[in-house]
Amino acid sequence: MxxxxxxxxxxxxxxxxxxxxxxxxxxxxxxxxxxxxxxxxxxxxxxxxxxxxxxxxxxxxxxxxxxxxxxxxxxxxxxxxxxxxxxxxxxxxxLPYFTYVVQPGDNLWGIANRNGVTVSQIVQANNISNPALINVGTPLRIPAAARPSTEINAYTTQTTPQGAQEVIALGEHFTYLTPFMYAIRADGTLTDMQDTALLDAAEAQNIAPLLVVTNFANNSFDSDLAATILRSPDLQDTLITNLLEIIQTKGYEGVNFDFEYVYPEDRENYNAFLRKVVERFKPEGLLVSTALAPKITADQQGLLYEAHDYQAHGEIVDFVVIMTYEWGWAGGEPWAIAPINKVREVLDYAVTVIPRDKILMGIPLYGRDWKIPWVDGTFARTVSPQEAVALAARYGVPIEYDQEYQSPYFRYTDESGQQHEVWFEDARSIQAKYDTMKIYGLRGGSYWVLGTAFPQNWPVLQTNFKVRKL
CATH class of the missing domain: 3.10.350.10 (LysM domain)
Structure with missing residues (x-):
């Protein structure tokens, strides 16, 4: 590709x-x-x-x-x-093999070296009796070069039949599927989710489903709700018992905690809760993971960051999802969703306190369309990469590419005279993210979120990695 x-x-x-x-x-x-x-x-x-x-x-x-x-x-x-x-x-x-016709001056070592395979692989694929003797014009079957293995998680909010169909269509690319979401209640119970179709799709494609647990209530992450659970050992026990019942009834293979805007004073409570979860989940063979805000220092200020203890999570859970996106958030100024220089700044810190083989790097599958000049209090519209290109085509504007952020963008003026700025992902920007996963030696990547058309992503992923199945 x-x-x-x-x-x-x-x-x-x-x-x-x-x-x-x-x-x-x-x-x-x-x-x-x-x-x-x-x-x-x-x-x-x-x-x-x-x-x-x-x-x-x-x-x-x-x-x-x-x-x-x-x-x-x-x-x-x-x-x-x-x-x-x-x-x-x-x-x-x-394709498992491709055909190469021997050229003047060729030898098996050179052919193998150029194609990322070994001489013995070519010998075996072609039943060659004398590797030193190959004739010009001979067609050889060359095995496809081995790709590095990685793990890929995909969040989805789509519980419709179309959402399940998307999981089936793209399922070969996923190690884990994380249907979003179950939310905790103040009494240690959880909200319900119509996830049967998604779980059936995951099973059909040999994907490990993980149950997502959040402190989401009344359309936002609720710090007080998290505190209610994290400050009560009894409520924690109730929540864990309820989680295990849902997981075992529905066939989930683990859990992914996405507790956001947790009070700083609950940092150690959160760590202790995770230890308790692991203690109950491990004997059942269940995975425990967390989603973490993108930090660049241990003591980074802000309600989003302070209770997320990178080092502790790295020690306690099986893996973490670092949410390396949303620099260009809907309520902010126009910017790349995941500028690669900022992503790498987060990873530079993360790998000093979390084992690299426990980190899934967050990857956005979407873009945003802002009205400009930007006005505080206004919100950008989320667009798929496919829709972004269609907008550029519709308004006859070229797509630019920011080398520092490794992200495409463009500006256009709509029929009313309103100016817009669009940032999104394309094959180049997603390649930069996969390169980053390789450079940092990470466990893998995590998509937010399915349901947006980004057809170029999947062949780029395939070319770079062989996705691991559990």
Whole structure:
């Protein structure tokens, strides 16, 4: 897979010709509703011919395997396909092998080195008896290079049939699914959630569902509600017992605590509560995780940050989700949602107190459209990356890219004369985030949130990582 940024005067046909790629494969993987319209600065994913294949109408796993001379089992294993009947148009598959024709001056060591595989892998794939002797013009089957393994969590607020269908369609990309949310009550009980369809979808795609618990009440995170539970050992016991009952009844495989705006004086109470949860959950084989605000120092001031004890959480729970997004929040000034320099500033601190193999880095799957000049008290509209590109196309404006933030943005003027500024994610910005996960050696990433169309993300993820399934 390659990422191509559209230049002035280019057409999709020209781009396809340049890469020697099938134009229909480009249309499908990018979910282009109008192939005749591309935007200057738009980032397109270009599948590599003979290395990747985008599923088209009428395809089956068997027909694709036959076309490329591989087995359905090899295709399924390479692409985390749990059910061969669950294939979707526009889904990109990485092929287990591709063909390379031996050129003058080639040797197996050079071919292997260039393609990220070993000589023995090529020898085995081609039944070569004498590795020192290969003839010019000979077609060789080259195994796909191994990708690093990672874990991916996805939050979803979509409890509709469409939400469950999205989980099924994208399920090969997820280790965990975190339906949002169950909220605590002051008596240690929890609100209910219509999560059956999501849990069935997770099971179909071999995804581990984690129950999300929050202190959310009356449309906001409630500091007093958290305090009520965290300051009462008896209520904590009641809450944990209720949690275990729901988890065991519904088939969750663990819990993710998203307690936000907790009073600073409850910091140690929160840590003690988590220890108690782990003590009850571990014998049941259940995972315990937390969501943490993006801090850059241990003593960072602010109600969002102070009770989140990075070092303690890193010692107590199985893993943490660091919410490295929302710099460009709906009620603030226009800015990148997750500027990579700010994300890395948080990680620079986090890795000093939390084991790297316990950190999932937060990744936004959305953008925002602000009215400008910005006025305090106004709120931006959330847009999907796909919708953002459509806005740029509709108003005939080019997409810019901020190198410091590693984020695309543009400005436009609507029909009423109102000016707007849009920041969002694209294939380049998401690649920068996956590069960051690799550089910092993290356990993986965590998406907020499903339900927004971002087709370029999935092939970029696939190219970078093999997502681990439990």
């Amino acid at each position: 390659r990422i191509h940024v559209v230049q002035q005067g280019e057409s999709l046909w020209q781009i396809a010709q340049y890469y020697g790629s099938n134009i229909n494969q480009i249309i499908l993987v990018n979910q282009l509703s109008n192939p005749n319209v591309v935007v200057i600065g738009q980032a397109l994913v270009i599948p590599e011919t003979n290395k990747e294949y985008v599923i088209q109408k009428g395809d089956t796993l068997w027909s694709i395997a036959q076309r490329f001379g591989v087995t359905t089992g090899e295709l399924a294993e390479m692409n985390n396909i749990a059910d061969p009947s669950l294939l979707y148009i526009g889904e990109m598959l990485i």
